[in-house]
Amino acid sequence: MNGRSPAGVVAGVDGSAPAAAAADWAAREAERRECPLHLVHAVNTGTVTLSPRAGAAVTDLILKNAQAVLxxxxxxxxxxxxxxxxxGDVVPRDAAPAILTAAEHAELAVLGTRGHGGFASLLLGSVSLRVTAHAACPTVVVRGSGTAGGDILVSIRDDGDVPALRFALREAEISGLPVRALHSWATVVADVGHTAPMADELGEETALHEQLLRRTVDAIHPDYPDVDLRAEQVSGATAALLVEASKRAALLVIARHAPAPHFGLRLGSAVHAVLHHAHCPVAVVPL
Structure with missing residues (x-):
C-alpha cells in the first residue's frame, strides 16, 4: 500500500462526528464532480514496548478496530x-502525513474540524490545520452546515487570487449557486488630524481597490459565463468581514498565500480566523 489515492476527492475519517459530517460533504461533492471518493483512516500504532508476540497482537487489534470503523x-x-x-484505506501512520500523501494527486481533500484525538475544547484540530497548511490541492474543512441556497463566498486579497476565484466559480458551476467575490482593505489612520486620509484620498483609494477587484474578476469570469457573480469591495478587517458574511454562505473560499519569510504563520491570519470561526465549510486554495 503506497497510501496514494486515485485522482478525485479524499476525505479523512476516524469515527468521530465531525469526520462523518466531512465524509458526507465529500461524497456529495464527488458526485457533483463526477469523480471517485477515497476515505483515509489513519491510526498510529505507537511504539511497541511489549514482547514481540504481544506487540504484534496489540498492533493487529488496533488495525482491525480501525478497519471496522472504516x-x-x-x-x-x-x-x-x-x-x-x-x-478506502487504513493507513498505519499519523493522520496529517497520511492524508497529505493520499491527496497528492487529488482534486480536493476534505476534513472535519477535529477528530477523536484532539481536545474537545479546540475549535479546530491540529490535523486540519496541518493539512490545510501543506496540501498541494484545495482543502475543505467542513464546519457548520452552510446556508442552503446561500452563495459561494470567495475572498480576493489581490489579483494573484485568481486560483481561488476559479475554484469558487467551478463550485458554483456544478452546484448552481451564485458567487460573491469580496475584496476588503483597511485605511491607515495613525493620528487623527495629522495622517488621517482626506475624503478625496479615500475616494482615490476606493477607486484603486475597485479596479483591482474588477481586473481580477474580469480575468476569469468569461470562462464561466453562466455563473452569477457579484463583486464587492469594502474597507474593514478581512477576517471579521468574512466570518460575518459566512453566515449567509454555503461555502467560503480563501487563498493560501506563501508564508512571509523568517516569521509569520504558515497560514495567514485571515485563513486562521475563518478556519476557526466561519459558519460554513471553508475551502483553502493553495497558490
Whole structure:
C-alpha cells in the first residue's frame, strides 16, 4: 500500500462526528464532480514496548478496530450514494502525513474540524490545520452546515487570487449557486488630524481597490459565463468581514498565500480566523 489515492476527492475519517459530517460533504461533492471518493483512516500504532508476540497482537487489534470503523463509514456512504465509486484505506501512520500523501494527486481533500484525538475544547484540530497548511490541492474543512441556497463566498486579497476565484466559480458551476467575490482593505489612520486620509484620498483609494477587484474578476469570469457573480469591495478587517458574511454562505473560499519569510504563520491570519470561526465549510486554495 503506497497510501496514494486515485485522482478525485479524499476525505479523512476516524469515527468521530465531525469526520462523518466531512465524509458526507465529500461524497456529495464527488458526485457533483463526477469523480471517485477515497476515505483515509489513519491510526498510529505507537511504539511497541511489549514482547514481540504481544506487540504484534496489540498492533493487529488496533488495525482491525480501525478497519471496522472504516468499513462502517464505507457501508454508510455506499448505501447513500450507490452510483458513486468509493474506496478506502487504513493507513498505519499519523493522520496529517497520511492524508497529505493520499491527496497528492487529488482534486480536493476534505476534513472535519477535529477528530477523536484532539481536545474537545479546540475549535479546530491540529490535523486540519496541518493539512490545510501543506496540501498541494484545495482543502475543505467542513464546519457548520452552510446556508442552503446561500452563495459561494470567495475572498480576493489581490489579483494573484485568481486560483481561488476559479475554484469558487467551478463550485458554483456544478452546484448552481451564485458567487460573491469580496475584496476588503483597511485605511491607515495613525493620528487623527495629522495622517488621517482626506475624503478625496479615500475616494482615490476606493477607486484603486475597485479596479483591482474588477481586473481580477474580469480575468476569469468569461470562462464561466453562466455563473452569477457579484463583486464587492469594502474597507474593514478581512477576517471579521468574512466570518460575518459566512453566515449567509454555503461555502467560503480563501487563498493560501506563501508564508512571509523568517516569521509569520504558515497560514495567514485571515485563513486562521475563518478556519476557526466561519459558519460554513471553508475551502483553502493553495497558490
Amino acid at each position: 468499513d462502517e463509514q464505507l457501508d454508510r456512504l455506499i448505501a447513500a450514494h450507490p452510483t458513486l465509486r468509493i474506496t
